[in-house]
Amino acid sequence: GNNTARVCCTDNAGTSVGQPHVKLDHTAIASGRALYTDDISLPNMLHGAILRSPHAHARILAIDASAALAINGVRAVLTGDDFERTYGIFPYLRDETVLARDKVRYVGEAVAVVAAESAEIAIAACRAIKVEYEPLPFVLDAFEALRENAPLIHETDYKDRQSADNVANEAILPEFGDLETGFQNAAVTVQGHWHYGGSNHSAIEPHCAIGEWRNDHLRVWSSTQVSNSLKRELAHVLCLREEQVRVTQPKVGGGFGGKSDLFDIEFCAAELSRLTGQPVKILASREEVYALHRGRHPIDYDLELACNNSGQITALKLDAVLNGGAFFSYGFVTRYYALQLLAPLRISAFTGRSRRVYTNTAPCGPKRGHGGPQLNFAVSTAVDEAAEKLGINPMNMLRRNILGAGEQTVNGFVFPSSGIRECMDAVEKASKWQDRYNAMPSGRGLGAAVSYYISGTAYPINPENKVQTTVALDVESNGSLKVRVGSNDIGQGSDTMLAIAVSEIIGFPVSQITVASGDTDLPVDIGAYSSRLTYMSGKAAFRAALA
Structure with a gap:
């Protein structure tokens, strides 16, 4: 019980951190x-299924759910007209609707949802819903979306302002250091275009949510990473007070950032329960997981790197274009992460620009650093190419540029401690680098790269x-x-x-x-x-x- 007695420290204080422990669970x-969300079964629980768009871009002209409602066991059908309010993981950047209104913007966007006595009946009822679409021109590639006169994914932005193009947001960094001198005095430069194609988290557990209304209060069970954000947006979309909403997160079978956004199934389960008076569960199929997505952004980098004769990096210039998909998600921060130098290298001068672009693809989001790993791929391979041009062993090239403890990056980020040199020494020895480098058979190669990550954000x-x-x-x-x-x-x-x-x-x-x-x-x-x-x-x- 909630006792208030003071607990005195024992002689064992100070002996737990740094020791091996078995996980509590x-x-x-x-x-x-x-228990995971799909393991939970409530009395009189219904099951939901979502009808998703077969079109990348199309206007919704009409939805006829009469045939679905006539199926025995179907209890309710909802469409976009039942959800007027938009939502978003950032409450000041709400641009998503629970179910599509007016038009769909990517293959897999939710159009209607059914509650029925079984998942099989709900899925069959979805197939019976008739939707009349008017297909529209679409863009899947970020550069095509940037072209003049490209079809607009959103006619208005999240503040209801008229959209002029498909750029969701942009980040332009100031110039750190002296770029002009860094490039003018370079012994070698590396210029090129790097493309990363994107990826999904593919967690073992698919997304799942259960909604239950009781005594004018809503409880939602969800495999989420952000219970309080979900509670906030459920209250907003469903026009409730936050104290009316409770979110419970059972065990989660893998997240990796993919469950730190908000998803249509959570809002649909909640509203269907309110409408029917029964608990409603919606379990996403594996195919739907890819439609919900929020995976790692495809990013294209145009990069220019300069080094002096000794292999020290004197300048780096970046231009990044991110394919963000159809909605904002975490794009507010991803545009900056895409310029986040995760290679702990001493770079004398640096600048960069990034543009996150709307396209008619599933929304991208926060997969493990969402932007940083893509940049490290580009920078690391560019440094490797510079080492080859200079005739320097790539491992030694990295050592000449590694930031040590107490040093800071060109933009003022301090490294309070660093064990990277010792790590490199251990890797070099264990991998037999000196014996294997430049001694691999045709078609095989060996490269070196270093990375770090900022662990423990204090940003809400x-x-x-x-x-x-x-x-x-x-x-x-x-x-x-x-x-x-x-x-x-x-x-x-x-x-x-x-x-x-x-x-x-x-x-x-x-x-x-x-x-x-x-x-x-x-x-x-x-x-x-x-x-x-x-x-x-x-x-x-x-x-x-x-x-």
Whole structure:
């Protein structure tokens, strides 16, 4: 129970961090007892299915659901007219509708949803819905979308302003260092075009959501990474007060950023439950996972790199074009991440521009750094090409440019510590680099690259969130401790991390600490994204234990 007695630290305090620990949920997961969203079955539960667009771009002229409603077992059908409000992961950039209104913008966009007594009946009812489309010109390639007179994906933007083109947003960096001198004094330059084609997260667990209305309150179970953001947008779209909405996240079978956005199935399950008075579950098929997407952006880079005779990088200039798909998603930040130098290299001068472009493809979003890995691919191969032009071993080329502890990047980012040189030494030895480099058979090669990532963002999805995380500690009647926090453990072990953090301060064995998480009725946390939980929620757990 919620006791307020002060817990005294034991002699074991300070002995948990840095030691190996078994995950708190390992037995439940390994034995199959852990509950994922699709494992939940509520009394009188209906099943939903979504009719998705077969067109990349088309105007919706009419929808006739009469044949679907006539099927035995069908309880309700919803279309775009039933959802007037737009939504978005950023509340100030809402450009998506739950179901398409007026027109569809990519193959797989949701057009109608059915609730029925079984998933099979719901799927059959979707096939019975008749939609009259007027196909429109479409663009799948970002450069085609940038052409003058290209068909507009959105006639107006998220602020209802007239759109002039398909550029969703743009980032132009200032010039850091002296670019002109860096290129003029270069011994070699590398210029080229790099293309990354995009990818999906392909988590083992597909997206799944259950909505249940009870006593004028909504509860949604979802395989989400961002329970509180979902709660906020459910309240907005369904015209509710936030205190009427509760979101619970069961176990998640893989996220990788792909479940840190908001999806049509969550809103549809909620509204269908309100309409029918019964719980409604919607489970996405594997094909639908790719339609929902939010995967890694296809990005094209035009890059120019300059180096002096000793192999030091004197200048780097980038121009990036991102294929963002049909909606905004996390594009507000991806445009910057696409210019994020993830190679820890000493670069004397740097500038860049990125443009995220709307196309008639599934929306791209936050897959593991969403922009940074694509840039590192381009920069790393350019450095490798420069090394070959200079006749320098690529491993030595990297060593000459590696930033050390206490140094900072050209734009002022400080490296407080760095073990990259030692890492490179170990890799060089273990891979037998010196023996294998330039000794591979025809068609085989060996290259070297380095990377890092900024782990632990302090930036909230919604800047209005004054509190990012709150951790509460309860003393249970049996003498154990319970950690309560609304954070999302998506398999990365954040619940175990919180228990270790508390154990480190108080000295209780980790085995005597339980963690309640993944529910918006718990103290607030804004989600599992950008590796923030150890940095933010872990700090809160430390402070709670010290209180």
